[in-house]
Structure formats: structure tokens, C-alpha cells
Amino acid sequence: MLLRFSATSPFVRKVRIAAAILGQTLEIEPADTLDPNDTLRRQNPLGKVPALLTDEGEVLFDSSVILAYLDFLAGSGRILPLDPKARIAALRKEALADGMMDAGILLLYEARFRPAEKHEPRWLDHQEGKRTRALAAFEADAAPFDGTIAVGDIALACALGWFDFRFEGKWRADHPRLVAWYEAFAAACPGFAESKPVA
Structure with a gap:
């Protein structure tokens, strides 16, 4: 999985921490949200980070969606309670x-x-x-x-x-x-x- 990121974004940090907790490895690639030529805008129409490119070729965005996805991959209930x-x-x-x-x-x-x-x-x-x-x-x-x-x-x-x-x-x-x-x-x-x- 590839994470488009900014080193200063607190929303990106959420994803990186969740991955660490869940034992998941993410490749990271910087994104320039202000550059109209950055591929980020084709990956996420909002042009925002984080954006996660899954192994299935899907692009997920918004940190809360990505955290839910990572929890699902880890078997569910690890960081997103089942109760x-x-x-x-x-x-x-x-x-x-x-x-x-x-x-x-x-x-x-x-x-x-x-x-x-x-x-x-x-x-x-x-x-x-x-x-x-x-x-x-x-x-x-x-x-x-x-x-x-x-x-x-x-x-x-x-x-x-x-x-x-x-x-x-x-x-x-x-x-x-x-x-x-x-x-x-x-x-x-x-x-x-x-x-x-x-x-």
C-alpha cells in the first residue's frame, strides 16, 4: 500500500500511527497539495492528503476512512471497536x-x-x-x-x-x-x- 503524505499533516500522522499499531507496512510518497501537476489530484479529486493507494488499486481518502480500512485489514476491532x-x-x-x-x-x-x-x-x-x-x-x-x-x-x-x-x-x-x-x-x-x- 502506498500513502501519499505530507510530513506536517496531522491527518497523515493518524494513518501512520494506525499502521504502526496494527503492524502494517506502508510505502510513503510525498505529495504537494498546491501543485496542480501532482498526481494527487487525479488520485483524490479533493487534492488532499492522506490518500492511500491500496494493493487492489483503489484510492481511499479521508483519514477516518483509511483508519477503518486498516482496522478491517487487521481483522477488525483493533482500533475501531466492534461493540x-x-x-x-x-x-x-x-x-x-x-x-x-x-x-x-x-x-x-x-x-x-x-x-x-x-x-x-x-x-x-x-x-x-x-x-x-x-x-x-x-x-x-x-x-x-x-x-x-x-x-x-x-x-x-x-x-x-x-x-x-x-x-x-x-x-x-x-x-x-x-x-x-x-x-x-x-x-x-x-x-x-x-x-x-x-x-
């Missing part, structure tokens, strides 16, 4: 973490692609509000890491790691329970250190 209640809880956690990452990426893009005098404060406040509320929700629900790793845990850890990378870890000061969970997760999770984003 319906636990499965919904894991997917809900993944969705909130993914949304938090989306908001962070939109904040980053506003700074990267628009000059400061054209920044829209209302838009920035809207995205920051998503991040703030999601972090508060995760902090309220944070429990000590118990060794369980499901799709929602992977997504949350990738979001927090990306916030360390892109926003200087400013989330940490107000979220001590989440910091404790994250540090324990990072120490225990296969592939976590190796997939750390690099500029």
Missing part, C-alpha cells in the same frame, strides 16, 4: 478531534495565504472558538491513559501534537488533565515518536 456503543464513542471522539484540527488548519491558512491587513477577525475568532470549546470538552472528559488506543485516541493525540508543532503548545497551560493523558499516550503508542511532524 456498537464503544464504536460510536470512538468515532465521536475522532470527529471532535478532527474538527479541532480542521479549525487549527484554517487558522494557519489564514495567516499563511492572506496578508495581515486582510485577516478577518470574525473568521479567526470563529475558528479559535471551535478549538477552545473542543479542548475544554476533552479536558472535562480526560481520564488517565489506560493503555486503550482507538481511532478517537489516535486523532486526539495527533491534534495535540500538531498544536504543539504549529501553536507552540499553548493549549497545555489550561488543560492539565489532557496534558497528562497525552504524555502517557505518546510514551505508549507505537509509531508516535517516528511520525512527529517536521517542517
Whole structure:
């Protein structure tokens, strides 16, 4: 299987960690999402990473779809629980973490692609509000890491790691329970250190 990737994408990191947990080997090939000539746009019409080219010739995209596929290949129930209640809880956690990452990426893009005098404060406040509320929700629900790793845990850890990378870890000061969970997760999770984003 071939993973089209960016070394800084938290969504790509989700896939790399899941593969490490599940003992699956992925070839990786960088993709330039801004280059109209990159084959990524033919592989994924959205022109986004991650995109996974399966051994059957299919292209899967969106990290949550790829994680579900990798779990299926591993026999199901490894990172995506089979129990319906636990499965919904894991997917809900993944969705909130993914949304938090989306908001962070939109904040980053506003700074990267628009000059400061054209920044829209209302838009920035809207995205920051998503991040703030999601972090508060995760902090309220944070429990000590118990060794369980499901799709929602992977997504949350990738979001927090990306916030360390892109926003200087400013989330940490107000979220001590989440910091404790994250540090324990990072120490225990296969592939976590190796997939750390690099500029």
C-alpha cells in the first residue's frame, strides 16, 4: 500500500500511527497539495492528503476512512471497536478531534495565504472558538491513559501534537488533565515518536 503524505499533516500522522499499531507496512510518497501537476489530484479529486493507494488499486481518502480500512485489514476491532456503543464513542471522539484540527488548519491558512491587513477577525475568532470549546470538552472528559488506543485516541493525540508543532503548545497551560493523558499516550503508542511532524 502506498500513502501519499505530507510530513506536517496531522491527518497523515493518524494513518501512520494506525499502521504502526496494527503492524502494517506502508510505502510513503510525498505529495504537494498546491501543485496542480501532482498526481494527487487525479488520485483524490479533493487534492488532499492522506490518500492511500491500496494493493487492489483503489484510492481511499479521508483519514477516518483509511483508519477503518486498516482496522478491517487487521481483522477488525483493533482500533475501531466492534461493540456498537464503544464504536460510536470512538468515532465521536475522532470527529471532535478532527474538527479541532480542521479549525487549527484554517487558522494557519489564514495567516499563511492572506496578508495581515486582510485577516478577518470574525473568521479567526470563529475558528479559535471551535478549538477552545473542543479542548475544554476533552479536558472535562480526560481520564488517565489506560493503555486503550482507538481511532478517537489516535486523532486526539495527533491534534495535540500538531498544536504543539504549529501553536507552540499553548493549549497545555489550561488543560492539565489532557496534558497528562497525552504524555502517557505518546510514551505508549507505537509509531508516535517516528511520525512527529517536521517542517
